[in-house]
Amino acid sequence: MFAEIKSINDECGVFGIWGHEKAAELTYYGLHSLQHRGQEGAGIVVNDGIELNVHKGLGLVNDVFKDAKFDQLQGRVAIGHVRYSTQGEKVYENVQPLLFRGQTASMALAHNGNIVNAYKLRGRLEKQGSIFQTSSDTEVLMHLLKRNGQDVNEETIGNALNQLVGAYAYLILTKKKLYAALDPTGIRPLSIGILGNAYVVASETCAFDQIGASFLREVTPGELITIDDEGIKSIRFTASNQRRMCAMEYVYLARPDSNLNYVNVHASRKQMGKELAKEAPKDADIVIGVPDSSISSAIGYAEESGLPYEMGIIKNRYVGRTFIQPSQELREQGVKMKLAPVRGIIEGKRVIMIDDSIVRGTTSKRIVQMLKDAGAKEVHVRIAAPPIQNPCYYGIDMSTRDELIAANHNIDEIAEIIGADSIAYLSEEGLERAILKEKSLNQGICMACMNGKYPVKEIVEKEVVYSS
Amino acid sequence: MFAEIKSINDECGVFGIWGHEKAAELTYYGLHSLQHRGQEGAGIVVNDGIELNVHKGLGLVNDVFKDAKFDQLQGRVAIGHVRYSTQGEKVYENVQPLLFRGQTASMALAHNGNIVNAYKLRGRLEKQGSIFQTSSDTEVLMHLLKRNGQDVNEETIGNALNQLVGAYAYLILTKKKLYAALDPTGIRPLSIGILGNAYVVASETCAFDQIGASFLREVTPGELITIDDEGIKSIRFTASNQRRMCAMEYVYLARPDSNLNYVNVHASRKQMGKELAKEAPKDADIVIGVPDSSISSAIGYAEESGLPYEMGIIKNRYVGRTFIQPSQELREQGVKMKLAPVRGIIEGKRVIMIDDSIVRGTTSKRIVQMLKDAGAKEVHVRIAAPPIQNPCYYGIDMSTRDELIAANHNIDEIAEIIGADSIAYLSEEGLERAILKEKSLNQGICMACMNGKYPVKEIVEKEVVYSS
Amino acid sequence: MFAEIKSINDECGVFGIWGHEKAAELTYYGLHSLQHRGQEGAGIVVNDGIELNVHKGLGLVNDVFKDAKFDQLQGRVAIGHVRYSTQGEKVYENVQPLLFRGQTASMALAHNGNIVNAYKLRGRLEKQGSIFQTSSDTEVLMHLLKRNGQDVNEETIGNALNQLVGAYAYLILTKKKLYAALDPTGIRPLSIGILGNAYVVASETCAFDQIGASFLREVTPGELITIDDEGIKSIRFTASNQRRMCAMEYVYLARPDSNLNYVNVHASRKQMGKELAKEAPKDADIVIGVPDSSISSAIGYAEESGLPYEMGIIKNRYVGRTFIQPSQELREQGVKMKLAPVRGIIEGKRVIMIDDSIVRGTTSKRIVQMLKDAGAKEVHVRIAAPPIQNPCYYGIDMSTRDELIAANHNIDEIAEIIGADSIAYLSEEGLERAILKEKSLNQGICMACMNGKYPVKEIVEKEVVYSS
C-alpha cells in the first residue's frame, strides 16, 4: 500500500532479546514497532533452552501472530524479523528468521541489508553441494558458517562475514549464544538496549521504547557482539571504516521517534525542513507536508520561514490491504484513496508542499493535481533531500535508474512534469548538516542514491538479485 | 480501540447517493471516509430499480465488503451506514441500513443520532402488535411510518418524525425516492453534495471529497429533503429552531478535512489552540499534541504562543483489532501499545501537552506518566475545550456522570490525579469563538456535555437505552 | 453440493430442549445430527432466564459455531434450526430461529415445512401495518401471534396456527414456555424425547441418539405441545386428520438411523429394496447402490435376490464447499468429482444399480455412463420408489414439473435417455408396504409427488414463493 505514495521501500527490521522470561512476547511487541520496515512477513525464533522453535508467516505482525500461542513459545532468548515485500518472491520460505535444524546444533538467522556478492557466493556453494531452500541472500551466510560442519563461534562467524560484501545487520541465534554483527561501513542501523537484566538488539530504538527498554549503545561498523548469560562481549571481525549510515533512513524510512546513531529522526527531519527553508524560501500563504514522513520537515520549514503550518493533506487511516481499489473510471471521476486534500485549508491559497523525495514523479504529480483541484492558487514543491539519481545496492528497494525522474530530467523539467509552480531540493550539504551533529572522520552518511558515491566498492549490478 | 485513548465515541455516519451508475461502489468509498464515525459494522442498501438489496456485516468497511460482489449490487441509488460499537449490543441485527421487505413496498433506513423517547414509543407500538427484530431505536421510525399500512411520502414521514424527540439525521430509501431529514435543532451534521448529475448526502463533507463530489448545502434543522429523478425538493416538517450543532463534532469526532455547517474542522481546532494559548499561556520549551485529534490545536497553540511545535508522541499505525494486548505484568514493565513518546524530543524539556478532552482521566494520567518517564521536566496539560461534566443524550457515547472526572473534581484535583504540573481548559466563550464565525440567532452550538444546557427539552434519563 | 447427485432437497430441521444446564451445547450437537436436513445456515436461541440470546449464521453447523462462546449462551432452554439453501435467498436474515425482541416479551421461532397460504396472509398483514424483515414464511406466524399485542399462549397460538395452510413443524420459544406444533396432516416429522429431567423435541430421532436422549413419542397431527418446568402438556388446536408423513423422508431425506413415526428409516429402505427385487427381478452379476441414500435398498435388493451386493460406486468424503469444480474441458476428459466407480468391481459385470429416485435424469445418466466407462457389461437401473411426477408444496425443493423426467417420458424413454439397459420403479403399493407396518385409518403416507394426491386441499401454485 505504500507503493501508491512512494517507490522507496526499506527491507526488513531485526529484533533480538537475551535473558527475559517473556522473550517471545517482547519480540512480538518489538517487531510491532518495526512494522514500518517490512509488511510482507514476520517471524520469531525462540530458544527454550532445549530447542529453537519458530513461528512465522506472511502478513503483518498482527496477522502472523494473532493465533500464536505464546505459551508454546517459551524461552528466555528470541530473535525476530519483519520482512519487506518485493514482487514475485512473496513466499513463506523467505520469511525470516531462517531456522536450520541440526542434530547437534540448530541455528537461526535474521538479516537486514543486502549482500552484493550473494549470487557469486551461492553459485560457488552450490557447486560444492550446498542445497538452498530460499531465494534469500541470508541463507548464504548459513552455508558459509557451516562449511565442513565446523562449530559456530566468534572466529567462524568472523571468517564467514569477511566473505560477504555489502550492507548488513545480522542476528545469529544458536542454542548457547546470540550474535549481532554490523557490516564494516555501518550502512544499516543496529542498536543495543537494556531491559532489567536482559539485553536487547534492534534495528531502531523505537523498539526499545515500545517495550520499556533503555538504549545502551550502537553496534559499530565491523563489530561482532556476543551475548550470553555471562553478559555482552565485543570483537571486531574486520578493520572498521568511517560509518556511513544510510541517509534515506533519516529522510524517509525510520520512525520519527527512533534515534539512529545517536540522532533523533524527527529532529533531523525538522532540521532538514529548516535547512530547506533557508536554501529555498518562497513567499506563500501556508506550508503543508505530505503525510506521514514529511510532516516533521514541513513543521521545520514553517518554523524557519515564519509561515503557518497547516494540515493540507489528510491520510485515510483505514486504508488497508483489503481495500478495494477504485476502477480507472471512478478514479478519473475523482474517487480518492489514501490521501485527501483539506479543501477548507487549501482553497485559494499559495501552498508550499514539503515532501521527502520524488522517485518516479507519478505520485508527486497526482498530489499536486489534487491540491490544485482543491483550489490551491499555487503549489510550490520543496523536497527535504537531494534528488535521487542512482539505485541503491544496500537494501533499499528503489526503482531502476531509467525510472528515476531526477536521473533523467533537470529541475525545470521535473516541475513541469509534476505540474508544480516551482520546485527545489535540499542540497547535499544541507542534508548532512541536518543529520550529522558534527562531521568527523568516523561519522558520515551514505548518500549514494543521491550523489553516486557508493561506500562499498564491489558492485556488480546484475548480480544483485536477492536481498533481505 | 479508541477506548484506550478516549471514552467519547460518535455513533454512526450515513451516506446516500441518487443517480449514479456506480451507486453502491461510491457509497463504499463514502463510508470509507466516514469510518471514524463507527467501526462496529457497516452496510449498503442499493435500489436496482426493481428491488432493494442489502450487503452488511459486523466489522470495518473493508472487512464487511472485502468479499462483496459489487456487480450484484447494481443500481443507481444507494444508502449506507457505519455503526459505532457499544458493549453488549454488537449484533448483526443492529447493523444498518435496516431493510424492511414488503410485498408492495420495501424500504431502508439509516440513522445517526439518538431518539430520546424511543423506549416510550416502542412500548406503545408493541402493545399495538408491532414486532421488533433489533434493539435499535431506528426501527421505531419504521413502525411509525407503516402504521395501518399507509403510504410512505413527505406527509407521513413528517408526521412520523414529529413523534420523535431527540437528535437525528435520517436517510430513508424507498423504491421511488431518497429522503433525508434532520432534527429540529440540527444537532447532528448532514450535508448535500453534487457529483455530475447525481445527488449525494453524507454526515461529513469529507465523503464528498473522497468521491470527487462538490458540496452543495447543509440540510437545515427540521427540513425533509426528497430526491428523485425530478431533482431535489425541500419541505419543513416542523418549525426550525436555532441550529445547535454538537460542539464535540468539532472538538473530537469529525475528520479535520470536513466542513461542518460551513466551518472547517481543522481550522476550528487550530483556532481552539490559539484561543487556549491566549487564555492559558505557559512558559515552556515545546508544545506537543496527543495524536490524532489534538494535533491541529497543538499547532494552533504553538503558532499563537511562539513556542516550537514538536512531535512528542507517536501513534503506532499498525495497532489493530487483532493486536495482542500486553499482560499487566509486561505493561508495568513498560510495554507500550498505541502511543509512544519520542524520547529524543521530550527528554529534559518543559512540555505543553495539548489534548482535546479529559473524560475519566485514566488515559491522560497514563500519557503524562509516559512523558515523564521519557524525561520530560515538566508537563503542562492544556485542554482545547471546556470540562466535560454531563452525559450526552444526543448520540455520543460518553461515560456516566459518576465517571466524568470534571463532574467530580476541581481543576487542582484533576491536575494532581493525572500528575500534570499544571492544567487549564478552554472557556465556553473561547470554544464558541473558535467554532462560530459569527454568533447569530440561527447559529449556535450544543455544549450540553460541558455546560448542561440541553437544547432538547424532554429528557428522561433512564429511558435512554437504545441509540444508533 | 447435493445438487450434483439429486435435485431433491429437504428444507430444514428443528431441535429444542427444556431443562438442561447445557441447553445450547446439546442443541449444537442435536443440530449436528440434523445437518443433512439443511446446510445453508444454522442458529440457536437460548433462554438464560432473563433474556433470549441468539447465535446464528450462514454455513454448516460447525462453521457457524466454531467461534461461538457457549459460556455466553447459558441457559436451561434452547431451540435450534438448520436451514436448507435455495438459490437467491441465501441471506443471513432468513437464518432461523427468528428472534423477536419485545419490551415485555421476546420470542423465537423455528420452522420446518411450507405454508401454502403465506403470500396471501402476508399481504393482508402488511396492509394492516406489519413490517417484515425476512422473506421467510416463518415470520408470518409471528405477526399472526402478536396481532393487537395479545399474549402468547396455547389459545392464541392455536388461533394463529388455524390460519395457516400447509405442512409445518413449529417450535416457539417464549421466556416462559417452549411450544411444539405439527400441522393437521402431520406431513413433516417431529418427535419428543427425554434426557434425564429434560425434554427434547427434534425433527428426527437421530438427534436423540446423538445426545443420549430416549425417544418418548411422536407429536401427532394438529397437536400443540407445551413444555415448561411443570412438565409437558398437550392440546389439539384442530381436529386431526389421518397422518400422512412425507414418503420422501423415508426414501431419501431422513438419516437411516432415525425412526420416523415409529418406523426405522434404514429398515424401511432395505424393505423397499426387497419389494423392488420381488417386483422387478433381473439376472445379473452384482447389485450396487448409489451412495449414500441407496445403500440400504441395494442391500435389501441383494438379500432378496440372492445376488452379491458390491461397493461399485464410492463417494469422495472430502468433497466440500471449497472444492474447486473441474472445468468443462477437464470433466470431459474424465475428471470425477463426488462419485467414482470401483473399476475392479464393475469391469465385465452385469450390474443392477439401485437408486432412490430420478428427478431430471441428468445425474442418473452420468452415473450409468460412468459405470459403462468403468467396464460394466450391462447396467440395469432399479429405483426404490415410484416415479416423481409432481411438485411438492410441503417443504421439499424439487424441480418444476417441466423438468421432472418421469412427468414427461415413459419408462422406455427414460431408460434410453439415461443409457440404462433396463429400468424399473417400485410400485406405490410396494412403497407403502415397505414403510407402513400396518395400513390403518390414522396412518398413511403422502406420495403426492408420485401420485398427485395432495393431502392438503388449498393449493395455489403461484403463491408458493416462500418456504422454510
Added chain:
Amino acid sequence: MFAEIKSINDECGVFGIWGHEKAAELTYYGLHSLQHRGQEGAGIVVNDGIELNVHKGLGLVNDVFKDAKFDQLQGRVAIGHVRYSTQGEKVYENVQPLLFRGQTASMALAHNGNIVNAYKLRGRLEKQGSIFQTSSDTEVLMHLLKRNGQDVNEETIGNALNQLVGAYAYLILTKKKLYAALDPTGIRPLSIGILGNAYVVASETCAFDQIGASFLREVTPGELITIDDEGIKSIRFTASNQRRMCAMEYVYLARPDSNLNYVNVHASRKQMGKELAKEAPKDADIVIGVPDSSISSAIGYAEESGLPYEMGIIKNRYVGRTFIQPSQELREQGVKMKLAPVRGIIEGKRVIMIDDSIVRGTTSKRIVQMLKDAGAKEVHVRIAAPPIQNPCYYGIDMSTRDELIAANHNIDEIAEIIGADSIAYLSEEGLERAILKEKSLNQGICMACMNGKYPVKEIVEKEVVYSS
C-alpha cells in the same frame, strides 16, 4: 479426526504427472482422491518449463488450494503430496513436495514411506556441512543427491537410493525429468497410469480413476522410472527382492476402489470377511461393520455366513476439524461424536460386529458399549485381520508396543477388556488368501506388525525419529 476411531495412520500419498497442459489442476484432483492418506498438509510443485513453482500449506487439499491461482501454476509437469499429521511436527516446513532452489538446477521431492537409517545418514551429512531446514527424512535424499554439486541423473539417484534403508516411494522432479522410485521390497504402493499422451504416477489407482486416466502398470521393487518427453524408461538401481506390499494398506489404509499390486482393495476386504466367516462363525441375528473401512469385510462375512448385513452403526459425515468436542461431562451423559448406533436395527439383536483391527482397544470398547446401550443382546467382535502386536518401521504411525492391546493380552482378556461376548481374529493364512491371488516367489505381503517378520533387516528402533 481419524484418531478417535483408530490409532493407525498412513503417512502420505504422492502424485505426479508429465505432459498435460493442466498438470497442476490434475494433480489437485489426484491429491483429492489421496486425501485419506494424509490430512496434515498438501502441496504441488509445477514445472513451467523455466522454473519450479510451489504452492503448499497445512490443512486439507481443499483448504490449501482454495485460494490457489492455477493460472499461476502453469506447466505441463507437476508432482504433489498429501501428508499425514503426527503430533508436534505439524509445521509448514515439513509439508511436501520439498523444493530446493539452485542457480543451475532446482529440484523437488515427494515421498511416502520411512527411511530407517535417516538419523544416521543425517548426522553424517551434517558433519560434512549439510544444512537441514526440515525434520523430514525426505530431505536426506536431497543432500545425498547433491553431494559435491553433482548432476542429478539415473546413476546419481540410484547411488543415493542405495544408501537408504527402509520403505519408500519417491517422486523426484527436476527441470528436465520426472523420476519415480520404489524401495527394493516394494512395501509402499506406487502405480503408473496414462492419460492421453501424459504419464501419471500415484500412490493409489483411485487417483487415476479420479482424473480419467488408465492404469498402465505397477512400479516394481528396486525400480527407477524416468519420464520425459521421450517417454518412459526403467532401470533397476538394485537387485529386487520378493515384493512385500504392506498388508495394512489392504486391511485399513487404502481406498476400497484402488487396486494395489493388481488386487482390488474392496474385493480383498470382502474376501477377508468371507475367510473370517469360515474361520470364526457365530450364530447371531445380524452382521454389522464399523464404518468406513470395515463395511466391505462385514458384507463379505454376511454373504458367506448367510446372516443379514445391516447398517448398525452410522458415521456422522459432517464431523470435521472445527467440530467442538463434547466435554467429558456431556460425553458421559451420552453425547456421541463420530459414530452413532442405529437403535432401530440393533435393539434386541445378537450382533456380529466386524472391524478391521484393534490397536489399543479403547475405541473398540467404546463401540461395543455403544451397541449394548442401544439394546444389543450380544456383541460378537470379529476382526478381519490378525492381531497387531508390533510397531511398524515402514511408514505407518501405530502406537508403541506397550500400548498395543494384542501385544499384552490374550484373546480372552481382550474380549473382557472391550466388553465383547466373544472375539476372534482372522488368521495370517486367511489374510494372505484374501489378498494374494497366488502365492509366488515374487509376490508376498508384509505382516510385520502382526507376525514380527520385518522384511527389511536393519532396524534400530530409537533411530526412527523422522518419517514422511
